[in-house]
Structures are given as structure tokens and as C-alpha cells.
Amino acid sequence: LSEGRFVSVRKFLHEMPPSDVAHILESSPTKTRDDLWELLDSDFHGDVIEELSEDVRNGIIAKMIPANVVDALEDMDTDDLAETLSSLPDEVLQDILQSMDAQDRHRAEQAMSYGEETAGFIMNTDTITLRPDVSVDVVLRYLRLKGELPENTDTFYVVNRTDNLEGxxxxxxxxxxxxxxxxSDVMDEEPEAIPVNMPDDEVASMFERxxxxxxxxxxxxxRLVGRITIDDVVDIIREDAExxxxxxxxxxDEEDTFAxxxxxxxxxxxxxxxxLLTALMAAAVSDLFEATLSQLAVLAILNTIVPSMGGVAGNQTLTLVIRGMALGHVNPSNSRWLIYKELAIGGLNGVIWAVLIASVIxxxxQDLTLGLIIxxxxxxxMIAAALSGATLPIIMKKLRIDPALAGSVILTTITDVVGIFAFLGTATLFLI
Amino acid sequence: LSEGRFVSVRKFLHEMPPSDVAHILESSPTKTRDDLWELLDSDFHGDVIEELSEDVRNGIIAKMIPANVVDALEDMDTDDLAETLSSLPDEVLQDILQSMDAQDRHRAEQAMSYGEETAGFIMNTDTITLRPDVSVDVVLRYLRLKGELPENTDTFYVVNRTDNLEGxxxxxxxxxxxxxxxxSDVMDEEPEAIPVNMPDDEVASMFERxxxxxxxxxxxxxRLVGRITIDDVVDIIREDAExxxxxxxxxxDEEDTFAxxxxxxxxxxxxxxxxLLTALMAAAVSDLFEATLSQLAVLAILNTIVPSMGGVAGNQTLTLVIRGMALGHVNPSNSRWLIYKELAIGGLNGVIWAVLIASVIxxxxQDLTLGLIIxxxxxxxMIAAALSGATLPIIMKKLRIDPALAGSVILTTITDVVGIFAFLGTATLFLI
Structure with missing residues (x-):
């Protein structure tokens, strides 16, 4: 496409909605992406930057002159501004803040003042507030004078003199x-409101529920400080699930496919x-049984089957429990029940696959003893896999470690070590 | 909690929003779930059923009398009705349809007439339509007469005499x-509209974009047939990502944590x-090298390291490409570039980990030749892993197989076989 036909590509890009341009940039290898960005009129930069994912956005901003970045950020909503700025590396952020005039800098610092991943970070401040004692007619006339409402306004907020939310x-x-x-006649009283420092995943599950x-x-x-709209929450839901x-x-999670x-x-x-460390650990366990292995090569051949089955079964349990925790279904009151249930499944699975593998071997x-050993x-x-798959995420959550990140590798280490010990250990006892 | 204090639990449940009741049911083991359901007044059944996930919902409906199910379904929106009914097993569905009166049955069949996972299936039919030539004042008076608008109404649709969407x-x-x-003065002309048979994941990505x-x-x-609101799309986004x-x-995906x-x-x-089949296949490959393994037990000990690293590296590539495809970033025009990129990463990773493992071994x-072989x-x-991780999902998508479902197991089989062949094969050539 971009073989010299710059003018037509440029025209084509400018006729698209910014989200489509962002989509094209994200689907392009780095070099093409930079070329396309150069072609784009700087008036569009801000709108497109809003729509890009973190990795791609940072790559592009890092190559821009700070003054141009400031221009691009000028018309952004507070929540988009906060997200864009806070994901930048520190030195780039400082350069950009210094190129801003005092008013913009104040707005940027305000937007970033709430912690990342909180309600305050994703909220917008463009609310329309009403006083409880005015009539609907007056409100309608005021709105007609005001003209267009802020994007995605579906609710007006009723506040008293000290900005407390009343309805x-x-x-x-x-x-x-x-x-x-x-x-006050037509408002819903005591509306549910989100505290400004609620974590954003809790915000997302409230919206969903x-x-x-x-x-x-x-x-x-x-006091009313802003509003959160569902289009921002959708991004959080998608990101959480991914x-x-x-x-x-x-x-x-933010890894760019074309980095x-x-x-x-x-x-x-x-x-x-x-x-590699865990694989070496498993090898070290096998190493303990070197004498056994050197006498019976068949054990070496079959040594991978039991750890592999344990890894798969354990990962199934782990994935299910991690998802249950993400959806908020798993909590202290039912986790004991869940562990028993997974243990029962593990035991049942263990019996089924034990009988099957014994017959195959x-x-x-042509060796029944070997079949019984495996x-x-x-x-x-299978029992070890179920036990660790169900308990690991619960323990890790208590220790504030992300189970999705480290759970799988710890689980596989456990099932490898238990599998090899059980197989080679029993074989050493009965066959040597 | 539910140790005889039925009355208070019951009162507690009835004071909650239906989505919270659904959440409690989903977080309960099957037996508790049935008991809680019994306690719930039948007036609430419909609202709670709407909010349950497929597996849990089917379990509960299967235990209800068809006539009660019909009552519970009566006030549901068309999209929720379609979803609830179409996920039921056939015999239960027939029982329920037969217990309905003619009008309800017509409505139910209408709702299910669009294919599952299409726009028609998730849409609602409660749109408010306006004629282009009436004045805003007339519309406002009409709305005031009508009273409350349907839930989540944020847009009115302008249609002509033959119901064609004009704005x-x-x-x-x-x-x-x-x-x-x-x-017609105030409407947006030529609005983007969703064809009734568009797949629901495309609908979701349009909403997101x-x-x-x-x-x-x-x-x-x-012709206008309905509207889709974002709350239904949020569920699809979450389900797709999960x-x-x-x-x-x-x-x-619908597996109930407490099944x-x-x-x-x-x-x-x-x-x-x-x-088990793939593990046996890997064992069969090792079996080809039985003679080698019986001479050198150390090979048996190290045999799992290379397949394991290949599996992890391949799964990283696979996951990234599957996500890229789900987000629509990977398409025929850039997939060749992506494969080259992943091959380059695979090669680079291969060199790094080859040097490291050679030093460790x-x-x-105390054997340099063995280190060089591994x-x-x-x-x-690593190269095989990158190649299969990048190409498998692209090939499988062409063959209309879901890469997330079968990709990982095929990939692991490839990396196991290549890893074992490369390690034991080279060892047989140089060490025996």
C-alpha cells in the first residue's frame, strides 16, 4: 500500500474515524507505523493517541517533540489525559509537563493526582449538576441555552450548596x-455512588453487575467530583479478562503484537x-534416580507421562479458580468447599486415568507391575495437582501475589516433582 | 448461615437487587444453591434467572416445573428470553414451549429465530421511533403522555413509512x-446500523472501537428491527476474552465453578x-532411542528440559497471536511479517538459552559435548516453537478450527517431538 502513494494514503486516513486510524496503526509493523504517523495531520494526533493501547502509544510519543505532544493532548478528556500521561516513562513525562503552560500543567497534575487503577483515575469531570429546588422547566430552558451536552451524558446529578450528591x-x-x-420531585434519591479511590476492577464489576x-x-x-461512563469501563473489563x-x-498484557x-x-x-529453573529442578529430581534409570531405560521413556497429565489437570483447576476469584465467586466462606470438590474431581480423574494408563502400558x-506402578x-x-491447583491461588491472593502470573509455574513445578518422585521412587522400590 | 434461620435469610434475599441474589447463587455449592432458590419468592425468579450464567441457570430451570418457568419468563426482554431459552436442553425447552399460551410462544419463537451469536439474538425490540416530519414539540408532548421510557433508552430512531432507518x-x-x-432538522443522518445477522463478536468490537x-x-x-445496548455487549466482551x-x-467457558x-x-x-495421547506420542518418540537411553542414563535425566522450554516459548507466541487475532490486529496482509518477527525472536531466544543451558550442563x-548437544x-x-506458535492459529483459523481450543495441545505435541528428536537424535550420533 504505502509504496509512494503517500497523498492518497493520507487522504484516506483523514477520512476515517480516529479509532479506525488507531486500529490500522496497531496492526502495522513498527516501521510502517512511524511512516503512517508522519503522514497524519497533527490536528488528528490527539484523537488518535486516545485510542491507542499503552505500548503503541508510548512508542509513538517517545518519537515526538514535546511541544507537539502538548498540542495533541490539549483537547483530551481528563480521564484520557491521565491515562496517557501516567503510562509515559518519567523523563518523557517531565519534558512534556515543562513544555505546558501553567493552566494545562495544573489540569494534567490534577488528572494524575488519583492513584492509577482507581475510580478517580478513570472518571471525567464534565458533569452537569442541578439544584434540587429549581423546576424542570427552568432546567430545560437552561439546557437549551447551553446547547450540546458533554459526550455520553445520560444522567444529571443533583447536588446541594456544598456539592454533596443528593440524587x-x-x-x-x-x-x-x-x-x-x-x-427534587423527579430525582432518584440516595443514588449509588462510587468512592473516588475504589479500585477500578471493583468499579467494573459494579457496572457489570x-x-x-x-x-x-x-x-x-x-461531594460529587466526577462521573464514570461505561465506555471507559469496557476497556477495564477487556483488560482484566485478558x-x-x-x-x-x-x-x-499490554504487549504490542508488533513490538x-x-x-x-x-x-x-x-x-x-x-x-528453565523449574525444568532443571525436575531434572535434578530425576538425577536422584540415576541408578534406577541406567538399569531400566523403559522408565526413562515413560517418565514424562505422569508429570504431563498432572500439569494439565492442575492447570484446569487453577484456571477455574483464578476465574472464579476474578468474578468474585470464590471467597473465604466457600473456598474450603471448593478445595474438597476439586480434590474429589482429582481423585476420580486419578482413578480413571490410572486404570487407562495401566492397561496401555x-x-x-507387556509388564503388569510397570503398569501398576505408573x-x-x-x-x-492427580490428587497433588487438584490440591495445588485449588489452594495455590487462594494462598497467593492472601500473600498479595498475582496468581495468574506465578500460579502456573509453581503448579507445574509441584506436579513435575511429585510425578517424577512417585513414578521413579515406586519403580526403584519394586523393580530394582 | 442457613442453619434454620430461613425467615431472616429470605427477608435478606428479597431486599437485595436481583443481580446480587444471582451472584450469591453462583458463589454457592449446588445444594445450598437449591435451598436458597426454594426460599426465594417466585415473583423474583424471572429477574434473577436473567442474571445467572448459562450453566447455573440451566441447572436451576431443569429442577423447576415448566409452568413456573413460564411465569418466571413472562416479563423478560426479548434478548434475555432468547438467551435463556436457547441454552436449555431440547426436551426441557419443548416442555416449556408447550406450557406457554399462543402469544407467549410466538414471542419466544420470534426471539429465537435469529441464529445464536448474531446481532438479532442480543437485540431488544423496544425501540422508540419518530417520523422525520413531526416537530420536536410534538415529540416532547408525546413522550410526556407516554411516561417512562424503556430501560437504557439513549437514542430515538427516525424511520419512514416503510420502517427504513433514516436517522x-x-x-x-x-x-x-x-x-x-x-x-429531520435535529437528527443525525445516515447513522451506522448493525445488520441483524452480524456475528456478535463483530458487534462487540464495533461498540468497543x-x-x-x-x-x-x-x-x-x-428496516429497523431493534436496538442493541452496551450492557448486553459487555457480557459478550467478557465472554470472548475469557x-x-x-x-x-x-x-x-461457561463452566460453573461450583458444578x-x-x-x-x-x-x-x-x-x-x-x-494422554500426546504424552504417549512423546514417549513413543523416546522409545525409538531406547538403545541410546539404556547406555546413557544422563540423557534420560535431561530429556525433559528442551521440550519444556519449547512448550513455554511456543505458548507465548501462540497466546500473543490468538489475542492479536481476537482484537482484529492480525490479518492476511501482516501475518507474514508477524511470522518473520516471531521467528527472529525464536532464533534469538534459542541462542540465549542454548548458551546458558550448555554452560549449566x-x-x-562435566561434559562439554553433552552441553553442545543440548x-x-x-x-x-525454539525455532520450531516460534514457527508453530505463529503459523498454527493462522492455519487453524482458515480451517475454521478455534485456535484457543486445540492450538496449545498441537503446539505442545510439536515441541515435544521436535525437542526429543533433536536431543536424543544428536546424542545418538555423537555420543554412542
Whole structure:
């Protein structure tokens, strides 16, 4: 596409909505991405930057002159501004803040003043507030004078003289209300409000559970400070759900599919290094049985089956419990029940696969004792897998370690070690 | 909690919003769940059923009398009705349809007439339509007469005499518009509309990309048939993102954390069976080298390291590509570039870990040749892992197989076989 036909590509980009341009940038290798960005008129930069994912955005901003970044950020909503700025590396952020005039800098610092991953961080401050004692008619006339409402306004907030939230009025209610009524007649009293420092994943699950489209945000004195709309929450829901999947493979959730080779290699090597350690640990366990292995090569051949089955069964339990915790279904009152249930499944699975593997080995290797030994190891490892798959995430959560990140590698280490010990240990006792 | 204090538990449940009751049911073991359901007044059944996940919902409905189910379903929105009914087993569904009166049955069949996982299936039919030539003032008076608007109404749809969609008017626009203007003056023309048979994951990515709160749904003649609101889309986004994580562990996405033991064991055994086959395949490859293994027990000890590293590296690539495809970033025009990139990372990773493992083995086993052999096998397997991790999902998507479901197991088989062949094969050539 971009073989010299710059003018037409440029025209094409400018006719698209910014989110589509962002999508094209994210689907392009780094070099093409930079070329496309150059073609884009700087008026569009801000709108496109808002829509980019963290990794891609930082890559692009790092290559821009700070003054241009400041221009691009000028018209952003507070929540988008906070997100964009706070994900930047420190030195870039300082450069940009210094290029801003005092008013913009104040706004930027205000937006970043709430901790990342809190309600305050994702909220917008463009609320429309009403006083309880005015009439609907007056409100309607005021709105008509004001013209367009802020994007995604579906609710007006009713506050008293000290900005305390007293009620909410859905936009549609004003349309159907009697013009003579006062705001306090038509408002919903005691609305649910989100504290400004609530973690954003809790905000997301409240939105999901109650099917909200927007919600007011209040500070610790119940004063209205902003609103959160569902389009920002959707991003958090998507990120949260992806986080577990990406972490379980040892990837960063924001990893850009088209990141440069060196950067990707560096990021992924941590996980490979951890895995090498666990693989060496498993090898060290096998090493304890070197004498046994050198007498019976068949044990070496079958040595991987039991650990592999344990790893798969344990990961199933682990994934299920991690998801249950993310959805808020697993809590201290039912976790004991859950562990028993997974143990029962592990035991049942253990019996089924033990019988099956014993039959296969008895036929394949014409050796019933060997079949019984591998069956015993299978049963032990399935139970160990269920126990660690169910308890690890619960323990790790208490220790404030992310179970999605480290759970899988610890689990595999346990099932490898138990599997090899059970198999080679029993074989040493009975066959040598 | 439920030790005889039925009355207070009952009162407690009835004071909660239905979504919280659903959450409690989902967090309870099967027996407690049934007891709680019994305590719940039948007036609440419908609202709670809407909020439950598929597995839990089907379990509860299966135990209800069809006539009671019909009562519970009576006030449901069309989209919730379609979802609830279509996930039921066939015989239960027939019983329920037969217990309905003609009108309800017609409505139910209508709701299910669109394919599952399409826009028609998740849409609601409670749209408010306006004619282009009436004035804003008339519309406002009509709405005031009508009273409350349907839940989550943020847009009115403008249609002509044959129901063709001509434009949209945001609710907030009517508040600020001049009452003398006509609807066609204030509407947005040529709105984006969703075809009724668009797959629901495409609907979700359009909502995400354009930050919509609702969108009109049209049939193939561009006639308005319903609307989709974001609260239904949020569920799809969450399910889609979870689908990959659950499938990669061989679990059903809808699997209920507290399902009965037998049911869970049965569901998970498919995956364990597949894994047993691949583990046996890997054992069969080792079996080819029995003579080598019986001479050198050290090979047996180290045999698991290379396949394990290949599996982890391959799964990283696989996860990244699957996510890239889910987000729509990976397409035919850039997939070749992506494969080259992953191959480069694989090669680089291969060199790094080959050097490291060679040093470890040379020191641990005091054998440089053995170190070089394992290093060579590591390099080969890392490249094979990158190649299969990047190409498998692309090939599987062309063959219309879900890469999240089968990708990981095929990949592990490849990295096991390549790893064992490369390690034991080279060792046989140079050490025996």
C-alpha cells in the first residue's frame, strides 16, 4: 500500500474515524507505523493517541517533540489525559509537563493526582449538576441555552450548596416529567455512588453487575467530583479478562503484537528463565534416580507421562479458580468447599486415568507391575495437582501475589516433582 | 448461615437487587444453591434467572416445573428470553414451549429465530421511533403522555413509512433542541446500523472501537428491527476474552465453578484424554532411542528440559497471536511479517538459552559435548516453537478450527517431538 502513494494514503486516513486510524496503526509493523504517523495531520494526533493501547502509544510519543505532544493532548478528556500521561516513562513525562503552560500543567497534575487503577483515575469531570429546588422547566430552558451536552451524558446529578450528591435524574426522565415539578420531585434519591479511590476492577464489576451506563463519583465527604461512563469501563473489563490469559503465558498484557524483536525477546525471557529453573529442578529430581534409570531405560521413556497429565489437570483447576476469584465467586466462606470438590474431581480423574494408563502400558510393554506402578504415580499426582491447583491461588491472593502470573509455574513445578518422585521412587522400590 | 434461620435469610434475599441474589447463587455449592432458590419468592425468579450464567441457570430451570418457568419468563426482554431459552436442553425447552399460551410462544419463537451469536439474538425490540416530519414539540408532548421510557433508552430512531432507518436523535439532543424544529432538522443522518445477522463478536468490537452506548439493528432491506445496548455487549466482551483463557486450559467457558463433581470430571476428561495421547506420542518418540537411553542414563535425566522450554516459548507466541487475532490486529496482509518477527525472536531466544543451558550442563555434568548437544537441540526447538506458535492459529483459523481450543495441545505435541528428536537424535550420533 504505502509504496509512494503517500497523498492518497493520507487522504484516506483523514477520512476515517480516529479509532479506525488507531486500529490500522496497531496492526502495522513498527516501521510502517512511524511512516503512517508522519503522514497524519497533527490536528488528528490527539484523537488518535486516545485510542491507542499503552505500548503503541508510548512508542509513538517517545518519537515526538514535546511541544507537539502538548498540542495533541490539549483537547483530551481528563480521564484520557491521565491515562496517557501516567503510562509515559518519567523523563518523557517531565519534558512534556515543562513544555505546558501553567493552566494545562495544573489540569494534567490534577488528572494524575488519583492513584492509577482507581475510580478517580478513570472518571471525567464534565458533569452537569442541578439544584434540587429549581423546576424542570427552568432546567430545560437552561439546557437549551447551553446547547450540546458533554459526550455520553445520560444522567444529571443533583447536588446541594456544598456539592454533596443528593440524587440523580436520568436525561430521559426530564423529557417525560411535568415541567412544573421541581428537580427534587423527579430525582432518584440516595443514588449509588462510587468512592473516588475504589479500585477500578471493583468499579467494573459494579457496572457489570448492575448494568449501569454511568455512575457518579464522590469523595470521602460525599461531594460529587466526577462521573464514570461505561465506555471507559469496557476497556477495564477487556483488560482484566485478558490479563489472566496473558499472564498465564508469561506475557505483559499490554504487549504490542508488533513490538520490535529485541524488546519482545527481553520481555519474554524472564518467563523462560523461570521455566528453565523449574525444568532443571525436575531434572535434578530425576538425577536422584540415576541408578534406577541406567538399569531400566523403559522408565526413562515413560517418565514424562505422569508429570504431563498432572500439569494439565492442575492447570484446569487453577484456571477455574483464578476465574472464579476474578468474578468474585470464590471467597473465604466457600473456598474450603471448593478445595474438597476439586480434590474429589482429582481423585476420580486419578482413578480413571490410572486404570487407562495401566492397561496401555501392560499391553505396550507387556509388564503388569510397570503398569501398576505408573497407575499409582498417576493417582498420587492427580490428587497433588487438584490440591495445588485449588489452594495455590487462594494462598497467593492472601500473600498479595498475582496468581495468574506465578500460579502456573509453581503448579507445574509441584506436579513435575511429585510425578517424577512417585513414578521413579515406586519403580526403584519394586523393580530394582 | 442457613442453619434454620430461613425467615431472616429470605427477608435478606428479597431486599437485595436481583443481580446480587444471582451472584450469591453462583458463589454457592449446588445444594445450598437449591435451598436458597426454594426460599426465594417466585415473583423474583424471572429477574434473577436473567442474571445467572448459562450453566447455573440451566441447572436451576431443569429442577423447576415448566409452568413456573413460564411465569418466571413472562416479563423478560426479548434478548434475555432468547438467551435463556436457547441454552436449555431440547426436551426441557419443548416442555416449556408447550406450557406457554399462543402469544407467549410466538414471542419466544420470534426471539429465537435469529441464529445464536448474531446481532438479532442480543437485540431488544423496544425501540422508540419518530417520523422525520413531526416537530420536536410534538415529540416532547408525546413522550410526556407516554411516561417512562424503556430501560437504557439513549437514542430515538427516525424511520419512514416503510420502517427504513433514516436517522437517529440522541435523547439529550431533544432537551437542547428548538421546539419548533422538525425531527429531520435535529437528527443525525445516515447513522451506522448493525445488520441483524452480524456475528456478535463483530458487534462487540464495533461498540468497543466507536465507544457506542447503543446502536440500531436493521434487516437486509435496511428496516429497523431493534436496538442493541452496551450492557448486553459487555457480557459478550467478557465472554470472548475469557473464552480464550478457558479454552487454552481445555475448559468450557461457561463452566460453573461450583458444578457437581461428576459433571466437572466428565467435561475435563476430554482434554486429559487428548493430553494422554500426546504424552504417549512423546514417549513413543523416546522409545525409538531406547538403545541410546539404556547406555546413557544422563540423557534420560535431561530429556525433559528442551521440550519444556519449547512448550513455554511456543505458548507465548501462540497466546500473543490468538489475542492479536481476537482484537482484529492480525490479518492476511501482516501475518507474514508477524511470522518473520516471531521467528527472529525464536532464533534469538534459542541462542540465549542454548548458551546458558550448555554452560549449566558443562559444569553440572562435566561434559562439554553433552552441553553442545543440548544447546543445539534447544536452538532447533525454539525455532520450531516460534514457527508453530505463529503459523498454527493462522492455519487453524482458515480451517475454521478455534485456535484457543486445540492450538496449545498441537503446539505442545510439536515441541515435544521436535525437542526429543533433536536431543536424543544428536546424542545418538555423537555420543554412542
Amino acid at each position: 440523580i435524574v436520568p436525561v430521559s426522565r426530564l423529557l417525560t416529567a411535568d415541567p412544573e415539578a421541581t428537580v 448492575y448494568n449501569w451506563l454511568s455512575a457518579p463519583v464522590v469523595d470521602d465527604k460525599h 490479563h489472566s490469559m496473558m499472564s498465564m503465558a508469561g506475557l505483559d 520490535p524483536v529485541m524488546q519482545s525477546t527481553k520481555r519474554r525471557s524472564v518467563w523462560l528463565g523461570v521455566n 501392560a499391553v505396550w510393554k 497407575a499409582f504415580a498417576m493417582l498420587m499426582n | 437517529i436523535v440522541p435523547v439529550s439532543r431533544l432537551l437542547t433542541a428548538d421546539p419548533e424544529a422538525t425531527v 466507536y465507544n457506542w452506548l447503543s446502536a440500531p439493528v436493521v434487516d437486509d432491506k435496511h 473464552h480464550s483463557m478457558m479454552s487454552m486450559a481445555g475448559l468450557d 457437581p463433581v461428576m459433571q466437572s470430571t466428565k467435561r475435563r476428561s476430554v482434554w486429559l484424554g487428548v493430553n 558443562a559444569v553440572w555434568k 544447546a543445539f537441540a534447544m536452538l532447533m526447538n
